[in-house]
Amino acid sequence: xxxxxxxxxxxxxxxxxxxxxxxxxxxxxxxxxxxxxxxxxxxxxxxxxxxxxxxxxxxxxxxxxxxxxxxxxxxxxxxxxxxxxxxxxxxxxxxxxxxxxxxxxxxxxxxxxxxxxxxxxxxxxxxxxxxxxxxxxxxxxxxxxxxxxxxxxxxxxxxxxxxxxxxxxxxxxxxxxxxxxxxxxxxxxxxxxxxxxxxxxxxxxxxxxxxxxxxxxxxxxxxxxxxxxxxxxxxxxxxxxxxxxxxxxxxxxxxxxxxxxxxxxxxxxxxxxxxxxxxxxxxxxxxxxxxxxxxxxxxx
Numbered sequence: 001x002x003x004x005x006x007x008x009x010x011x012x013x014x015x016x017x018x019x020x021x022x023x024x025x026x027x028x029x030x031x032x033x034x035x036x037x038x039x040x041x042x043x044x045x046x047x048x049x050x051x052x053x054x055x056x057x058x059x060x061x062x063x064x065x066x067x068x069x070x071x072x073x074x075x076x077x078x079x080x081x082x083x084x085x086x087x088x089x090x091x092x093x094x095x096x097x098x099x100x101x102x103x104x105x106x107x108x109x110x111x112x113x114x115x116x117x118x119x120x121x122x123x124x125x126x127x128x129x130x131x132x133x134x135x136x137x138x139x140x141x142x143x144x145x146x147x148x149x150x151x152x153x154x155x156x157x158x159x160x161x162x163x164x165x166x167x168x169x170x171x172x173x174x175x176x177x178x179x180x181x182x183x184x185x186x187x188x189x190x191x192x193x194x195x196x197x198x199x200x201x202x203x204x205x206x207x208x209x210x211x212x213x214x215x216x217x218x219x220x221x222x223x224x225x226x227x228x229x230x231x232x233x234x235x236x237x238x239x240x241x242x243x244x245x246x247x248x249x250x251x252x253x254x255x256x257x258x259x260x261x262x263x264x265x266x267x268x269x270x271x272x273x274x275x276x277x278x279x280x281x282x283x284x285x286x287x288x289x290x291x292x293x294x295x296x297x298x299x300x
Contacts, residue, residue, distance in 0.1 A: 170197030
């Protein structure tokens with residue numbers, strides 16, 4: 001299992017892209033396999049990775065995740081191909097639906113039938129990002145074009161949690177990227193569905209990228225309480241709430257990986273056994289101690 005690191009948002013830096021470059025360089029120097037950046041209301045993830053990651057070789061860089069609603073899939077493909085060219089072929093494009101409260105209340109788009117939206121989006125995005133001519137007419141999107149952008153051909157992973165989305169991620173894309181999803185849910189729900197869909201479609205074994213909060217500490221109870229506080233919103237959003245319910249988790253703190261070194265390593269191993277191919281750590285406390293453990297795990 002590969003070990004990745006969730007990058008922080010350099011909100012207070014006078015030069016946020018330089019700060020991000022320095023963080024990527026540090027993550028690469030520490031031997032992590034990948035570094036990931038979220039795309040919410042701060043930096044544009046693809047632009048930031050193209051600029052900040054260009055001069056840091058040898059580490060895979062991923063988005064976790066770019067929402068599909070605000071832009072045409074060919075436009076996103078073109079941007080991602082350009083970023084991949086800048087990065088020398090090290091990009092993983094993570095895409096997702098976002099959430100109804102964001103799509104409808106903030107962007108003003110309809111969130112009706114999100115599964116249909118993602119299927120049609122991927123039907124254009126995936127072949128377009130490979131440089132293929134796309135002729136497509138769906139209910140939500142149309143395309144008749146071929147991009148000549150450099151940087152074609154990179155993994156596309158989908159924020160897939162429900163059964164339909166997992167089937168799409170396995171059959172059409174290269175895997176899934178998860179958040180707030182614990183080991184039991186991966187083993188019993190995610191891995192079987194996405195692997196079956198990939199096999200049925202004749203595609204390679206899918207990547208299962210699992211990101212979770214991590215804190216190495218001697219006071220696990222305090223770390224769990226802190227995770228419940230920091231990540232409270234994810235216990236309220238329906239898609240993540242469904243994953244927490246599957247896991248039998250009362251809140252985000254119950255799926256956070258918190259405890260001493262032995263306990264954290266055991267939890268990471270449990271994810272590997274559940275079927276996770278890439279674990280991405282979102283460090284939220286005791287940064288140096290936690291990172292030191294993760295560095296050891298990434299080399300182990």
